[in-house]
Amino acid sequence: MKAISYSRYGGPEVLEFGERPDPKVGPDKVLVQVRAAAVNPVDWKAQAGYLDTIFDTVFPVIPGWDVSGVIVQPGVSVTEFSVGDEVMGYVREDVLCHGTFAEYVAAPVRTLARKPRNLGFEESAALPLAGLTAYQALHRALHLRSGDTLLVHAASGAVGSMAVQIARHLGARVIGASRDEGQDRVRELGAEPVPYGDGFTARVRELAPRGVDAALDTVGGQVLKDSAALLAPDGRLASIADGEVIALGGRYYWVRPDTDDLTALAGLVEGGALTVRVAASFPLERAADAQRANMEGGLHGKVVVTVDHDH
Template sequence: MKAISYSRYGGPEVLEYGDRPQPKIGPDGVLVKVRAAAVNPVDRKAQAGHLDGMLDAVFPVIPGWDVSGVVVQPGVSVTEFAVGDEVMGYVREDFLSRGTFAEYVAAPVRTLARKPRNMSFEESAALPLAGLTAYQALHRALRVRADETVLVHAAAGGVGSAAVQIARHLGARVIGAAREPGQDRIRELGAEPVVYDESSFVDQVRALAPDGVDAALDTIGGTFLKQTLDVLAPEGRLVSIADGEVIGLGGRYVWVRPDAEDLAALARLAEEGALTVRVARTYPLEETAEAHRAHTEGGLNGKVVVTVPWTDPGEAD
């Protein structure tokens, strides 16, 4: 099969397009014919070696954790999926090796759910990691309830925009923080925007929520994480997905995990029209390095997705 891989840590320059062995599937996995895979910040971090203390890398590594595609072979113990099912997944295992930037990926069933019927393969590939991060932070860590006020950082980004929509679906009022270019997007999602400015951020939030916010989801860390302490209500809850210092500040640090039930819940929200994904740019598989460069440059107002042309699975290597 054709795939993107790297044999040493580095930036986009280490990515190579070529032939790799088609992955084998275990009893509890399925072989997915990839139609699309999304680029995420963690892909760049893993590729640069920043996760080396957490995850072993079995070189050559095929990068990527987000995927959508079609099941072409279920494992012998799999009853959840059949040949021809359209699925999406956050296919993260406990090591780096067989990722999603390839024609085929072996995916444990715990990482998959059925693709939303009203989403394209490109849109559904962009949903799992960002959507699960937001869903698990809001439901499990922050336990957001109806009529609460929630502050979401980087609310126009992948995780942030999903968090705004999920919190709104829960019945919460949402204040969304973003740079100036993201303000319109935040309004479109039904949140009240504030602009990142170190000298006025706290005052902006306090003007909207004089008694403080009930819950805050930090996605950027640093200065604005610390300033968030000044806008929390007395019993306010704080979670960060970006900065471990949140623990010392009395909050919680959250790392997303694959969860089939949570992923299925995201699919239901999408089918109900309560959750959408914006794809800014797509690239063919052989141009994955360019996709990574575009993602690094930022400013795209949406997700970057790599597409894989459909071929007859019977023709696979």
């Protein structure tokens, strides 16, 4: 099969397009014909070697954890899916080796769910990692409830925009922090926008004089410290970006694959409560360009790579 891979740690320049062996389909896996795969910051961070302390790496590595596509072969023990099912997934395994930037991926069933019926493959590929991160952080780390006031950082970004929408669906009031250029997007998503910069904490205090009930940090550093200072006396704090949150009495959260949560996200999309925006798409052979676009940032939406099976 055609795939993107890298044989040493590095930046986009180490990515190569070429032939790789077809995946083996284990008992609890399904073979997915990949239609699209999203680029996430964790992809290029892993590729740079930053996750070497927590993941064994078997070179050459096919990058990518987000995927959407069509099942072409179920494993022998699989009863959840059938040939022809359209699925999406956060295909993270315990070893960096077999990712989603390829014509096919053998995905554990625990990482997949049926894709939303009203989304194309590109948008469906953009949903899993960012959507799960937001969904799980709000439910499992912050225990967000209707009537809570939630502060979301980088609220126009991939995870932040999902968190705003999910929180609004849960009945929370959302204050969305972002750069100036993201203010309109934050407002469009249903949050009250607050720009970063001098006077940031004072502006949040004006909107929530008693403090916020919960804060989701997606940035780390000073932003995390500001969040802790803005909490109500019994407020909850979670970060997906900075382990220092633990010392501040909060929760450090790392997303995990979960079929039920993915299915819930699909339901939110199908019900109109959650939208997914793709900012740019690239063919598989231009994955390095897709990665560069993600690294440069500033896009209001996800970057995806698409796979053409008509050649």
